[in-house]
Amino acid sequence: MKAVTWQGKRDVRVEDVPDPQIREDTDAIIEITTTGLCGSDLHLYEVLGPFMTPGDILGHEPMGRVVEVGSAVTNLQVGDRVAVPFQIACGSCWMCTRDLQTQCETTQVREHGMGAALFGYSSLYGAVPGGQAELLRVPHADYGPIVVESDLPDDHFVYLSDVLPTAFQALEYAAVGEGDTLLVVGLGPIGDMAARLALRRGVRVIGADLVPERLTRTAERGAETYDVTGVDVAEVVRETTGGRGADGVIDAVGMEAHGSPVSQIGQAAVGLLPDFLARKAMTTVSVDRLAALHLAIDAVRRGGVISLSGVYAGTVDPIPLQTLFDKQVQLHMGQANVRRWVSQVKPLAEDPADPLGLADFATHRLPLSAAPEAYRDFQAKTDGVVKVLFQP
Secondary structure, X not given: OEEEEEEEOOEEEEEEOOOOOOOOOOOEXXXXXXXXXXXXXHHHXXXXXXXXXXXXXXXXXXXXXXXXXXXXXXXXXXXXXEEOOOEOOOOOOOOHXXXXXXXXXXOOOHHHOOOOOEEOOOHHHOOEOOOOEOEEEEOXXXXXXXXXXXXXXXXXXXXXXXHHHHHHHHHHHHOOOOOOEEEEEOOOHHHHHHHHHHHHOOOEEEEEEOOHHHHHHHHHOOOEEEEOOOOOHHHHHHHXXXXXXXXXXXXXXXXXXOOOHHHHHHHHHHHOOOHHHHHHHHHHOOOOEOHHHHHHHHXXXXXXXXXXXXXXXXXXXXXXXHHHHHHOOEEEXXXXXXXXXXXXXXXXXXXXXXXXXXXXXXXXXXXXXXXXXXXXXXXXOOOOOOOEEEOO
């Protein structure tokens, strides 16, 4: 089969690789019909290379049809149309029964002290082959895949794998309601979707980014948007909230934020080390650019909530703990527990009225062969790339 493989820093290639096989009786094989390119994939493309091995198959936003099931999989049949959550969870351990699927005790990557295994996301998360491919082996298919009964196009449902539940959890963690003010830092796919969900709840949404296309997209849905390179966003938030600040802030950027030149130099320096030293450095020192998080801390009101959905990796990142403590800020963070939110987000995807604009949420629909150019343009924020869907 064809698959998108990691070959080195800023080097992904589409190669012929062996077809996946059933290994456990709880496995299924999915023929991919649509699969997304996520902002988190850029961390592998640039920063997390020390945890990658040439030939690793990328991608964690898959959707397709079941072509084979293991003997213990009774919830799926060959031909079923499914979206596959990005994390691999068993559904029956202590964590899963408490809707903490990203902490699944069956698939936790204990070698690195990490949570549940993820598709296509480095040795830190199990080195499981990902979904930017023609076929995908799905472990724990007796629990994970989300069956799609609707005849609506894939564009409505591929986002159930990551974007919709991640944005929904980010909003839930931000703890804002009708009439509250929410600042969304980073208007890529997750920030954009979180803004759309918040606006449906009657929340006042302020969006911050530096990419014109992203700012325009979110403004067209009804949010107030500001270019972080042109204004002091935190000051704008305070000025429009009586000096108070945002009730909640979603940081949808993570460790590759712009505006942190010292950390950017640090990232580059770590990237020059041999892998065994780089892995040690990345798990013991700060390699994150914290501009987005610092903006969130500055803009949130006293007693407010910061919801982190962007990925961070450094272990001694310098953050203003005195300010967080003094402002009595609550931090809520983590990878999305996809299955926890399915009952709330799936109806939005199934609605023919398309209240979230899923049908045209993707800016680019490309064949798998275009992956190298898509990664390059997505990282460089050129060609209007906000969301890419590959269709093998």
